[in-house]
Amino acid sequence: MKKNTLLLLLLLLGVAAVHGQQEPQYTQYMYNTVSVNPGYAGTRGVTSLFGLYRSQWVGLDGAPKTAQFSVHSPVSYRGHGLGLSIINDRIGPAQDTxxxxxxxxxxxxxxxxxxxxxxxxxxxxxxxxxxxLNVEHPGDPELSGRLSKFSPNIGAGAYLHADNWYVGLSVPALLETHFYDDIQQSVAREKMHFYLIGGYVFDLNPNLKFKPAGMVKAVSGAPLAVDVTANFLFHENFTLGAAYHWDAAVSALAGFQITEGLQVGYAYDWDTTRLGNYNSGTYEIFLRFEFISSAGKRLRTPRFF
Structure with a gap:
């Protein structure tokens, strides 16, 4: 009961203070770029499948859980690309796909x-x-049954890159959507989110690469969300790193290249806010599979991209 009450208070405070940051956040954002920037589609030079699961604030009832699947591939010799992304985000009684x-x-x-x-x-x-919901007055017609709504949207992005660096700017949703229009006292709005990403790969020696990366997310009515990450790649197989989400969490990241085309990654976040006293942290795991030809076709960009 205390956990439910605490979560409800946190959600209400979050709506008042954050106002509009509805899109899911990721610790391993550098691996699922196509979900926030359509310009990334096809840039790895091969067909790439990616799956991620994130469980946030473990131990709190109704805490966010996010599952994502994406696939993208070059579709012409000129390097144009196509991609598909599916994201399912659950929090309490609501889910958004x-x-x-x-x-x-x-x-x-x-x-x-x-x-x-x-x-x-x-x-x-x-x-x-x-x-x-555990409502005070069961049977309230405004707090019973199910609500379903579909909202179309469009987005755009630019992805500038070379062999050892990249910069991207995108707006995944250009249209502002309104939910619960029939109940004015509880109208919710999704606003445009602007994403700025960047990274650079340093070849420290033949067996060690270092990649600092960052992401800034901006939305009207909320403070900037800033993530900085530092990853080391050992022998083209093992990745180890750390991340910091400004005024929110610190993270540890690890990844392993099981085969030339299969990679697995894991991240764990520790909350640096008072919320950390009431949960067991956040974990995230991903799998990426890429179709490398038997002739030994290599990726056109480093694995960090």
């Missing part, structure tokens, strides 16, 4: 520098099961 398709167009700016311009289109399926 977003499906989007991406297309990127490649511009060769120089022998080493490329710019991919991307568009994405899709929609969000919101479902709320009011019967999961």
């Amino acid at each position: 977003y499906v989007s398709a991406s297309f990127s167009y490649l511009l060769q700016l120089s022998p080493r520098t490329k710019l991919n311009l991307g568009l994405m289109a899709g929609g969000s399926f919101l479902e709320v099961d009011y019967d999961k």
Whole structure:
């Protein structure tokens, strides 16, 4: 009962203070770029499948849980790409499933520098099961039954990259959506989120690479969300790193290249806020599989990309 009350208070405070940061957050954002920037589609040079599961604030009833699957691939010899992303985000009695398709167009700016311009289109399926709520007055018609709503959206992004660095700017959802329009006292709005990402790969020696990376997320009415990450890649197989989510959490990351085409990664977050006193942290795991030809076709960009 205390956990339910605490979570309800936290959610109410979060709505008042954050106002609009509805999109899921990831610790291993550098591996699932296509979900926030359509310009990334096809840039790895091979067909890439990615799956991720995130459980946030373990131990709190109704805490967020996110599952994501994406696939993207080059579709022409010129380097244009196509992608598909499915994200399911659950919190308490609500779940939001977003499906989007991406297309990127490649511009060769120089022998080493490329710019991919991307568009994405899709929609969000919101479902709320009011019967999961512990309401004070059972039978309240406004807090019973189920609510379902579909909201279409479009997005755009630019992804500038070379062999050892990248910078991206994107807006995954350009249209502002409104939920619960029939109940004015509880209107919820999703606003545009702007993502700025970047990273650089340093070859420290033949068996060790270092990649600092960062992501800044901005939305009207909320403070900037800033993530910085440092990863080391050993012998092209083992990744170890740390991350910091500004004023929110610190993280440890690890990954392993099981085969040339199969990679697994894990991350664990420790909350640096008072919320950390009431949960056992956040964990995240992902799998990425890529179709490498038997002839030994290599990825066109480093694995960190």
